[in-house]
Amino acid sequence: MTKIKNFFLTTTIYYINDVPHIGHAYTTIAADILARFHRLLGEKTFFLTGLDENSQKTVLAAEKSGQDLRTYTDDLAKIWETTWKKLGITNDDFIRTTQVRHKKVVTDFFQKVLDNGDVYKSKYEGLYCVGHEAFLKESDLDENGFCPDHKTKPEQIAEENYFFRLSKYQEQLLKFYKENPDFVLPHQRFNEVVKFVESGLQDISVTRASQKWGIPAPNDPKQVIYVWFDALINYLSAEPPLWPADLHLIGKDITRFHAVIWPAMLLSAGYPLPKQIFAHGFFTVDGTKISKSLGNAIDPVKISQDYGNDSLRYFLFHEFPFGNDGDFSFDRLKEVYNSDLANGLGNLVSRVARLAENLSLPGVEFPEKPLLDSAFRIHLENLEFLEALEYVWGKIRKTDKEIEKSKPWELAKENPEKAKAAVENLIRQIVEIDELLLCFLPETAEKIKDQFSQDKIKSSAPLFPRRG
């Protein structure tokens, strides 16, 4: 008997100082495409996402909203969870770092690191950026002494807290990187990580004496565990425990936390390391960085209401290669929608349905377990979303050409049997295309299946009505 493969995949867990924007949706939809793909391959797939709630940002946002922390976090958590539901995300668990199950795992983990002698008390003095939830160096700041990403002045912190011996793991990490050359993808990001570790690791402070919101350190409950130390452990708190993860999907901004600190923490606590980390690029909106103050944080639900979930999915992963940076614009969205979805896929499906209807052709059976062409499969195994989509659209164009060439409407006049055979062949191609749409455009794939598996195929309203 062949053993069923497990596939455990995670997204970043998001801060809840605000509602989700399109950048967060990008990571979550990418994970959803992969989760659906691995389920289609017959793998026992587990897709975890959730929220990072024990941050100072949460405290500040709750204060601003005038709500108490509990009400604020519960309200925001509902918004995030509902957003993913509206976008058709198929996560298997939704972790919140304020949940008891997570707190327990974090406390046990911290205890293991303590027992291993990797935590010591020391004095910390430095510049803390709440936006980053990390200490910054003078050299990280702009000429006015501000954090260049958050445009805020970091706080000067001086306190006694507990440090994690990150430096102890430098050689072990470098050895692991060498033995696992695909641990971080794209390779360019991995090279940056290796260079950073080679340049020398310093111990990091992993508790906060001055904060109250967070998980108490088991050795000194007056201090709370550093939010990043706490948040990374979410990957272990999922139920059932499936560790190690096959893939952590993250944005490139947080590569070091995942590729350096997290593996060192795991080595210290005695857990195996995750198999792979993929750090995707960032996109701008109309050429500008997404930021709250600029008010250009686009609501993914709004786009899905205007264009549909599948159009958003197609657009996000068709615009630029996964791993690269790119740009989002409404003009491009409309352009791509009209050319690739309305005129491309939508038009092909309508044409074939109309031809089938004119010849009174019966519907066909769709395979229970899709075969998925190997070229497409390889692209998705390598997280080449754009290339996978191009492969499918290549098939769409090819089928369109076949219609032009075989001209079934002319054949129907002289040789109805030949016309039927030609259209049946086109229907087979639609079935093949449909299989390949299952993970990218699941709602559309379902509609096409419904339309082409009826007793008699009928034409229907366009899948993607053109936008003027």
Ligand code: MSP
């Ligand atoms: N809470 C931490 C992560 C802890 S993981 C153990 C965090 N949260 S966040 O809310 O700031 O989310 C950051 C993530 O959102 C990025 O890593 C990326 O996945 C996604 N994105 C946010 N803005 C983005 C873009 N403009 N473009 C693409 N992805 C973006 O960091």
